[in-house]
Each structure stands twice: as C-alpha cells, then as structure tokens.
Amino acid sequence: MAKPQLPMKPTGWFQIAWSDEVEVGAVRTVKYFGEEMVAWRAESGAVTVMNAYCEHLGAHLGFGGHVVGETIQCPFHGWQWNAAGHNVCIPYQDRPNRGRRIRTYPVTERNEAIYIWHDVEGREPFFEAPDVFASFNDGSSAADYYPQQRLFRETLELHPQYVLENGVDFAHFKFVHQTPIVPVFTRHDFAAPISYVDFTITFEGSDQQSIDDVRSGVEAINGGLGIAVTKSWGMIDNRTISAVTPVDESTSDVRFMVYIGRAPWNAERANAFGDEVIRQFTQDIHIWSHQRYSDPPALATAEYEGFTAIRKWAMQFYPETPKG
C-alpha cells in the first residue's frame, strides 16, 4: 500500500453518510478531512453538518449532544447551537453568545446520500452535486428502479482521483472487469467542474467482435472529485453512484450505490444484477487500495489525451499544486 501523493483536502461535494443513518433527532459522529464532525437532523428534517467541538469549553457534541427543535444541545453545559453554527441559548444566562460560531458545512441531500461541500478556502459551492436521475435529463426517477443497493468500504489508502481516472482508462476494463473487448470513449468533456465521459462497452460476446457493432454503453457525470454518477444503455438498466471522501492524510471512505431498473426483472433477479455490479466495483477497489499514484505516468500513445485531460481538470479542486 502507498499513501496517496495527491492532496487529501480537495474542494467539492463529498458524501459523509447516507440519509437513513441520520434520522430526525439523531446525532452522528463522522470524521472526514481530518476533522471530527457531527451530522444531526432537526425536527424540521434539515440536516446540519458541523465541527464536533463545542465552542464553549470544547465538549464533543457527538458524545451525548442531542437535538432540541432546530438546534443541537451540548451535553456539558446545555448550550444550544443552530444550523448556522450560532449559539442561540445559554440556559443559565438571559442572552446567548452571539460572537461564537461552530464551523458548519453546506449540505445537500439527494439519492439517499448526505453530501457536504468541503473547501479549505471557505468558498461557497461553485457547482452542484450530480443526481443519478435528474442530471441525465431523461425523466427518470427512483420510482423506476428497485431500492438502492450499497457498498461501504472504510479507510482505504486511496484517493478520489484514482476512481475518476477509471473514466478515461479504457485498457483496464478488459483486465480488471474481463470485458471481451476494449471499450471506446465517445465523449470526454472536461471543460467545467462537472465533467462528462461516455463510452461504448459490452460485457458479452467474443473477443473477435468489433466495437463498432456494440450497441451498449455508459454515460458518466463527475461532480468534482467526490461524486460520479453513471447511467447504462443497451444493457441491464442500471444507475450507479460512486462517492469517495478523504478521511485523513492517507485514507478515504468509499461508497458505491447501484439501482437496477424495475422492468423487466423481478426483485430477486434485480438484486443479483446489483450484486454483480457491486462485485465489479470491488475489483477496482482491490487495485486502487494498493496502488501508488504514478506521476508522471508511463502512458501508451492512446492514453495520453484522456489522462492528460482528466489530470488537468482535477487540478482545479486542489488548494495547492499536487506534490509530484
């Protein structure tokens, strides 16, 4: 294993939990980007993610803190903090401390995931987290699919960028995923923080077939480095979300979600397909979690364009130039 050489505090949207892990009134402790954080859901249903330490005397809100209406109450002396991180109540004084604030993170919830916007420079979000249905503008919704199937792997020595580089890495499909032939990329659009990668691919047939005859493929949308959503066509209808979030200076958590289309499969078949999609993703994880980032890499001629484009695109999410 090798500690990632890329900066572990990139900017963007990153998943910190699933929505059903933070029910109304719940307080959940998470650790990302080297920070202790708490995620809590107010009575109104809104989720707040904030640094875990109370600004009064430093109690950890994840150990005994609880939700009171639209605030979280510290277990130590009962101070209450609202969704913006402001102190709104000191139980033994007639006015709160208006000056002190706990750092909060912009939050968005979609596709059953809780994402935070992380930026060491404190800028507001400059792109939206992609949605595995709405972002494809095809009228699809979760109702067309069986319930989400999930994979969660904690504290692996890998970097979010490794996962996104799969989107230009045509050669790995044959070796890691045993596709009969090498896929062909039909779109690489790295012009903006949300990037697009489409490719023609098949998992069936012989190694003698021509890619020109293949009538199936995948469209991928990368929302920064933290979230990638995919839609398949011409094969078993599936959508996936991969979400990789740095935990500290050497590890990341990986979450992977799969939806299988309701028609024409029964739930049992769909579940088996979903398991297979997840199994294929674990083949990638096996490589990524032991990989050493290669920079500059030794590339085949056909790999130059894609890898150069995605690595240049990735730079915009780093607060400083990656160390080589």
Ligand code: FES
């Ligand atoms: S440490 Fe939180 S209220 Fe005192």
Ligand SMILES: [Fe+2]
């Ligand atoms: Fe892969």
